[in-house]
Amino acid sequence: MVYDSVLVIAVASTIASVGYALIGGGFGDGADSADGVDSLDGTESSTSWNILQFLSIQFLLMVVMSFSWSWLYWRETGSAPAFQFLGTLVTGIILTSLYYFGMKGIRKLNSPDRQKGFKPRPGMSGRVYVRIPECREGIGIVTFLDPVLGDVEMNAITDEETTIANGKTVVITDVEETRVVVRSA
Numbered sequence: 001m002v003y004d005s006v007l008v009i010a011v012a013s014t015i016a017s018v019g020y021a022l023i024g025g026g027f028g029d030g031a032d033s034a035d036g037v038d039s040l041d042g043t044e045s046s047t048s049w050n051i052l053q054f055l056s057i058q059f060l061l062m063v064v065m066s067f068s069w070s071w072l073y074w075r076e077t078g079s080a081p082a083f084q085f086l087g088t089l090v091t092g093i094i095l096t097s098l099y100y101f102g103m104k105g106i107r108k109l110n111s112p113d114r115q116k117g118f119k120p121r122p123g124m125s126g127r128v129y130v131r132i133p134e135c136r137e138g139i140g141i142v143t144f145l146d147p148v149l150g151d152v153e154m155n156a157i158t159d160e161e162t163t164i165a166n167g168k169t170v171v172i173t174d175v176e177e178t179r180v181v182v183r184s185a
Contacts, residue, residue: 006068006071006075007068007072009064009068010069010072013061013064013065014065014069016061017058017061017062017065020057020061021058059099059100062095062096062099063092063096066091066092066095066096066099067088067092070091070092070095071084071088071092073087074087074091117148117149118144118146118149118152118154120144120172120175120180121172121175122173122174122175123171123172124144124172125169125170125171125172125185126142126143126144126145126154126170126172126182127142127143127169128140128141128142128143128156128165128167128168128169128170129141129142129143129153129166130166131163131165132156132158132163132164132170132182133157133158134158134161134162134163134164135158135159135160135161136157136158136159139155139156139157139179140155140156140157140158140164141153141154141155141156142154142156142170142180142182154179154180155178155180156170156179156180156181157179157180157182158170158181158182158183159173159181159183160183164182164184168184168185169184170182170183170184170185171183171184171185
């Protein structure tokens with residue numbers, strides 16, 4: 001009976017994880033935590049990495065999926081219960097770590113040190129990738145099309161009184177050291 005329950009959890013978490021990745025990839029996840037702010041005082045740090053950046057529905061589904069499939073695998077080996085527990089623990093941690101560090105590596109590909117040569121200028125237009133909170137209350141992400149580099153993502157803020165939603169076209173009004181100030185087009 002326990003075996004069937006774990007199998008149901010493993011299959012459900014796998015389907016949910018794949019579905020979430022497909023839907024999130026197509027429409028954005030809309031997560032408020034994806035605003036580039038890494039500290040409690042609201043300042044941005046492009047080099048700090050912490051587990052909270054990846055604690056999300058998708059990460060939790062990945063943890064459940066990793067440990068449930070690991071348990072099913074080790075259960076099928078017919079080993080002693082202590083060995084099954086240890087194997088499940090080690091395999092689940094390895095799979096979860098691979099996901100965490102893989103996502104960290106993917107996110108690093110879009111970091112500013114990989115975008116040398118792109119010079120944002122006032123008047124340039126781009127498309128909002130992660131919503132931009134109103135009145136400089138948070139950081140969003142805007143994608144610009146560079147003829148040489150292709151799509152370039154930059155942190156952005158706005159002085160407008162309303163949040164600028166995903167997919168909207170914006171225009172740069174000012175360029176700061178680590179971000180741009182934009183307005184709706």
